[in-house]
Amino acid sequence: MRKKGIAVLLCMLLLTGCAAMESQSKTTKGAVYGTAGGAAAGAVIGQVIGHSTKGTLIGAAIGAAVGGLGGAAVGKMMDNQEKEMRGALATSEAASVSREGNLLAVTFKGDVTFDTNSAEVRPGLYSEINRVAGVLTQYPDTLIQVEGHTDSVGSDAYNMDLSKRRANAVKNLLVQRGVSENRIETIGYGKTMPVATNTTEAGRQMNRRVEIKIAPQTQAQTK
Incomplete structure (x- = not known):
């Protein structure tokens, strides 16, 4: 079925x-x-x-x-959500906001969010999590994917497990702050989706991250 x-x-x-x-x-x-x-x-x-x-x-x-699917109303909703999310994180050095079409993404830097080899979010990041959750709860007609990523240091299996645990840690904090669990999916990508070279420390720092992808529900999904 x-x-x-x-x-x-x-x-x-x-x-x-x-x-x-x-x-x-x-x-x-x-x-x-x-x-x-x-x-x-x-x-x-x-x-x-x-x-x-x-x-x-x-x-x-x-x-x-x-691809921007959704029409003017959806686009306006995502515009408003982007504006509020950027405002909420304007002073943060640990998180950044990006937009592609109607997909909104919040990226948390792994080195700031977690200790080395740990999946426990640092308490200093709770204020950022609070602000992100505050915006997400205002827009219930969106779906959320929390993605964990690592650099290339260590085995594939270790990095995959670590990325999953970190994604779940961020999800749990969002749920604790009022974001519906039914809206959230978590995925660990390990070291398979780098955004920079792993040959330099600066590149590895960029690859160690958790991304929150926020997308509007499509008509096909709500039927």
């Missing part, structure tokens, strides 16, 4: 993109198709990594959000 639901979700996402393409100009057709494809790919990734329907839905939301 769950596999059937996933297949229906993927079909709805792809059909939505195809239907939209019929009414779009040649200039925008590629973007619409890319959005639908991104949503479907995100759904597949969410299912493979999370092995759960919730993981599939959040993966689809992230894939769709990167």
Whole structure:
């Protein structure tokens, strides 16, 4: 039954993109198709990594959000959320905010958030977590994926486990501060998704991070 639901979700996402393409100009057709494809790919990734329907839905939301799927109302909601999140973290040296399409991301620097080899969030970061949770609770129509990442030092297995534990630690703090657990999926990527070179300490510091991805629910997901 769950596999059937996933297949229906993927079909709805792809059909939505195809239907939209019929009414779009040649200039925008590629973007619409890319959005639908991104949503479907995100759904597949969410299912493979999370092995759960919730993981599939959040993966689809992230894939769709990167392409900007959602219309003017969704875009406005994400604009407002981005503005509030940037304001909340404006003075933080441990967290940064970025935006791609309708996907909002908050990145916590691992070296500041955790002690070496630890998955316990430093108490000094609780104020940032409080502010992030405060914004998230104001926008319940978004889905959240907490991702853990490490540098390349150490074994694959060790880094994968550490990244998962750190993602779960951040999730638990968000839930304790009022963010619905049903909205959140956690994923550990270990050292598989670096954002900088691992050959320098500066690069390794950038790779040691926890990212909170925030995406609007799509129409297909809310049915």
